[in-house]
Amino acid sequence: MNFTLKAWRQKDKNSEGQFATYTATNITPDMSFLEMLDAVNHDLVEKNQEPIAFDHDCREGICGSCGMFIKGRAHGPQKGGAACQLHMRSFVDGDLITVEPFRAKAFPVIKDLIVDRTAFDRIMQAGGFVSVNTGGVPDANAIPVPKTIADEAFNAAACIGCGACVAACKNASATLFVAAKVSQLALLPQGQAERQQRVEAMLAQMDKEGFGSCSNTYACEAECPKEISVTNIARMNREYLKAALG
């Protein structure tokens, strides 16, 4: 398969970026999108040109590193998968593929397709944790958690913090990310101690970072590689209302 790649090139945070066009040749349908980028970069290096910089790590949809906007979609045209899980068979031979970084004020572009997502880390530092005394490992099942609740918490915990929700949202809002973290900890017994201040602190940090607010378009749920439900946003809103009035 052959493709024309229109990729965003930006030297660094302070430089202006622009699109550059490349050709990706001899691509097999079973290659992942990142492997296709590897092949393009291989050609660029051979020609003594700067390769396209992009984030990646595990390449199996778990680490949340490889966020990029492919053909107008966060992580590309697939449901429930990260860019590393996107295969080239999802495209038609000869396609023009536009690839650009996630765009949000809170996610400044560092280089080419790489954005700075440390805003998410600061939201987590604001309240996405539980404070527990260290010590011996507690016995399994010492704290009973009903199966349905555990499942709900686990679904929320599946969030890999890739930022696709921010990228897809018309307001560049991090609401689904915050809602997943708040939900996960609000559902479990370990999260109860800091339950009230957590939701307020994380949402305040979200606002402070320059993310937008939720317009309930649910684009985040549709584009989330882990298919995190917007039910978590409803739960977070309840948590916030209880915390703020309580």
Place this chain on the structure above:
Amino acid sequence: MGTLTNIYRSSVGKKFVVALTGLFLCTFLVEHLAGNFLLFVNDGGASFNEYSETLSHNVIIRTIEIVLFLAFFFHILTATTLWWRNRKARPDSYAQNQKSANSTLASRISFLTGSIVFIFLVIHLRTFFVPSRFFPSENPSMYTLVVFAFSNGWYCLFYLVALVLLGYHLRHGFQSAFQTFGIRGKNYQSLIEWIGVIFWLLIPLGFATMPIYFFWTTHFGG
């Protein structure tokens, strides 16, 4: 009071205000439509004029009217503030963005539909509310005002377009308000959607019958 101010400062708090005022405005639509159906009573507008007079002079109604104006004010002001902040959250737009692949048009153009409905509201108040409330002696009865306004085809067309946009606004807004308050669950999500149909489809249709009826009877029948 401090608590409420703090809530309003946050983006989620602002959403609560938009949702709460929005739902209140929905209840107003029900009352407004129910009252307006008196236009169809075949008594030359006597019932409708009496209803209109009552609204103008009843102390309770006048008090609710102030709440209604405040609801409109805060709904519009807060939604505009959120819209402005949200625009700033993405200073550089995408070269290619397939929004229709992940969200409905109604949910994405809520601010636009709301803005046009606001323009409609101003014209609507200028046509009916202002003359009857502030200059009653210089103006004919409310029924005559309605018949006169709807004899104009362009006014009727504008009215109908505004109602379609109101329907679009509520298509997203009604269920969105419940989501904002965290009222979402497998058991009652479909109930919210069905009640929503009353607001985004039936109520605008109900209002649409009036310009259509009066335009028709003025020009082709009666």
